[in-house]
Amino acid sequence: MSEFKSGFFMGDQSSNGRVLIMDDEADIRKVVRMTLQKAGYDVLEAEDGQKGIETINAGENRLLLDVIICDIRMPKVNGIEAIAYFRQNYPRVPLIVLTGFPDTDMATSLLRQGVVDYLVKPVEGEKLKASVARAMEQRELAHL
Amino acid sequence: MTSNVTTQEGKSALSSSPPAAVDRQSGRERPAFMASQPPTKVAILGAGRGGTALLDLLHQIRTIEIVGITDQNPGAPGLQRARELNVPVYERVADLIGNHGVNLVMDVTGDPAMERMLHKQVPTGADILSGPASRILWELVQHESALQTELLHAEKLAGIGSFAAGIAHDMNNPLQLILGLAENLAEEQDLEAVHLQARDIIEAVKRTTAICRDLTSYSRRASSLQDSVITINTKLDEALKIARYAVALQDIDIRKAYQPDVTVKGNPDELLHVFVNLITNAVQAMEHGGTLTLETAVIDGAAQVRVSDTGCGIPQELFGQIFEPFFTTKPPGKGTGLGLYNIKNVIHHMHGTIAVASQVGRGSSFTITFPRDAVTGDRSAHP
Numbered sequence: 193m194s195e196f197k198s199g200f201f202m203g204d205q206s207s208n209g210r211v212l213i214m215d216d217e218a219d220i221r222k223v224v225r226m227t228l229q230k231a232g233y234d235v236l237e238a239e240d241g242q243k244g245i246e247t248i249n250a251g252e253n254r255l256l257l258d259v260i261i262c263d264i265r266m267p268k269v270n271g272i273e274a275i276a277y278f279r280q281n282y283p284r285v286p287l288i289v290l291t292g293f294p295d296t297d298m299a300t301s302l303l304r305q306g307v308v309d310y311l312v313k314p315v316e317g318e319k320l321k322a323s324v325a326r327a328m329e330q331r332e333l334a335h336l
Numbered sequence: 337m338t339s340n341v342t343t344q345e346g347k348s349a350l351s352s353s354p355p356a357a358v359d360r361q362s363g364r365e366r367p368a369f370m371a372s373q374p375p376t377k378v379a380i381l382g383a384g385r386g387g388t389a390l391l392d393l394l395h396q397i398r399t400i401e402i403v404g405i406t407d408q409n410p411g412a413p414g415l416q417r418a419r420e421l422n423v424p425v426y427e428r429v430a431d432l433i434g435n436h437g438v439n440l441v442m443d444v445t446g447d448p449a450m451e452r453m454l455h456k457q458v459p460t461g462a463d464i465l466s467g468p469a470s471r472i473l474w475e476l477v478q479h480e481s482a483l484q485t486e487l488l489h490a491e492k493l494a495g496i497g498s499f500a501a502g503i504a505h506d507m508n509n510p511l512q513l514i515l516g517l518a519e520n521l522a523e524e525q526d527l528e529a530v531h532l533q534a535r536d537i538i539e540a541v542k543r544t545t546a547i548c549r550d551l552t553s554y555s556r557r558a559s560s561l562q563d564s565v566i567t568i569n570t571k572l573d574e575a576l577k578i579a580r581y582a583v584a585l586q587d588i589d590i591r592k593a594y595q596p597d598v599t600v601k602g603n604p605d606e607l608l609h610v611f612v613n614l615i616t617n618a619v620q621a622m623e624h625g626g627t628l629t630l631e632t633a634v635i636d637g638a639a640q641v642r643v644s645d646t647g648c649g650i651p652q653e654l655f656g657q658i659f660e661p662f663f664t665t666k667p668p669g670k671g672t673g674l675g676l677y678n679i680k681n682v683i684h685h686m687h688g689t690i691a692v693a694s695q696v697g698r699g700s701s702f703t704i705t706f707p708r709d710a711v712t713g714d715r716s717a718h719p
Contacts, residue, residue: 216586217509219540223516230520240586265505267586292508293501313508314515 208232209258209328214244214274215290216266220313224261224290227317228324241269245277248285257285259327264291264298272298279305284334286327290315375401379438381429381454382445383407383414386470389477390444392684395421403436407445417687420707430457438462444470484681491674492609495582495616496555502581506547510540547581554578554608563686566604568632568641569594575611576630582616587625598632600639600706602686610682613675614643614702621647621700629701637708644701650694658692 211233213224218239225235236253238244241262248257260278264271275287288309289302299310308330309323376399380387383405391414394400404424407415415425426432429450433441434457441458443450443466451466458464465473517533517540524530576590600607618628626646633640650658657663659680664673683690683704694700 219513219536220509223513223520226520227516265501265584265586292505292512294504295501313512315512317516317519 207234209324209331210234210236210253210256211259211261211324212236212238212244212247212253212257213261213290214238214241214266214271215261215263216240217263220263220290224320227320231321231324233324240266241271241274241277243268244274245269248278248282254282257282258331259286259288259324261288261290261324264289264293272302275302275305275307284331286330286334288323288327290320373399375399377401377403377437377439379403379432379436379441380405380414381407381432381441381443381450383409383412383418384444385413386444386446386474386477387412388414388417389481390442390473391417391421391423393477393480395423403438404432406432420687429453433458433462440465442466442470442473444474446470484678487674488606488609488678488682491672491678493555494672495613495675496551499551499581502584503547503551506581507544510544513537513540550578551581554612556605563601563603565599565601566607568598568600568607568639569596571604571607572611572630572632572641575608575615578608578612579615579619582612583619585619585628588619588622589625589627591627591629593629593631595633598634598639598641600686600688602706603682606682607686610679610704611641611643613679617675618643618645618647618700618702621645621649623648626699639706641704641706642701644699646699649696649698650692650700651696655692655694659690 208231211228213221213228213235214237215221215224216239221237221239225237228235236247236257238247244260244262247253248260262271262274262278266274269277271289271291275289278285278287283306286308287306288311289299289307290311290313292313294312302310308327311320311323378394378400380390380394380402383391384407387405387407391402391405394402402418402421402423404426405414405418406426406429410427418425432438433454438459439461440463441454443454443464448467451464454464454466514537517537521530521533524533572592572594576585579585615628615630622628622645627644629642629644631640631642631644654665659676661677662673663677680690686706688704688706691703691705692700693703
């Protein structure tokens, strides 16, 4: 994990941004981490919604987390519940859904709630990186 | 072992008051207009495959009372079935048809001499069904059995629609891993990393293949081959694997209390379907998580399987309806209403019983009991 530096609202200046991946599958977290780290992102992992909420509430992450990538079907606190929590408590942190189940109604509903992107696995690395880059732009705009 | 083969033994124990008109054999309530009509008293002659099938079928009909069954072969499968159903077994035809005010004698012995004898001995006022009429009846019974098999398959296929989310989840996750690793491999320089990632890809492909294998095996039509001896614990585990496509098990605490080597004779595909259905129902009853308990045991030679949940429970007033066809509490499009009905039929064909116990807000448990002969397989094949 990168060190906390000045630039309070711009996050860690040594990386392109800090991304939290929430997915109950370790394999998914592994490949997302691999893809995004190569693109210069600092990646945090959470295995379910509850851990994800704990992560964003922990220390500097409250301020430095730039993007959340969230699965839907997860134990304890599922993706829908976690997204509702993030929208309410961290409305400026952009959210990307990365799910195994394409559900048009759910996608529409989540996009209306402000989710930046609804990606269905398997998603290519380039597409994931483009989505995170878009979310980063939204994050920066939110700070202006 | 319970003496009542019908599917609602738990009802009488839990109901606050008995219904106004209750069928003696099935325990089911009769419609008001039938309450005053006496049942048709039927005697069955012959306890082979035809007699057994007839017994099973007639026993479910509320307006019929089976006064007894007889067969010259004391080992005939229908006689054992009759004892389980509390239907009297007679050694002599005369003792059966000469008493009880029989309305109808059904001769499925296939013996022309029996037919001739009946016309002399059957009391006035009683009808005889034998010869060609009896054969046609046998055809109808077989047809009914075939229809039930079709219905079971149709319900299974309808249920597979609900697997979509689970299948997508379990297929797309390994595919994401494969894609991510393959993209990385295209640029990877470290040979050791290449080997590790290639191994991960192979494992992910195996997992995906296993999903297809499980589901194609489950969705096939139940084999019509002869019954085989089924290890219940293995079948329950297999069902749990299938059920997780239909329902999310992440928030469910699964407890197993298996006694080793619990077996039963029957159709393995049909029993798998029964277990998948019971597990799926149990998990769906626990919307906010809970405990799913799977238990097996052999008690006095009888095999018992219990699937319990700590979910919403079933209101007492619905106990009489849950095993009826097309009864469902789910919203339109979410349930066929055939799940428990088919379960009842499969268990019935395996000569077992299923009982439900439930408390609203506390949970439900479904207990299947297979009699000793079904456990050891010491019985002839049924149609």
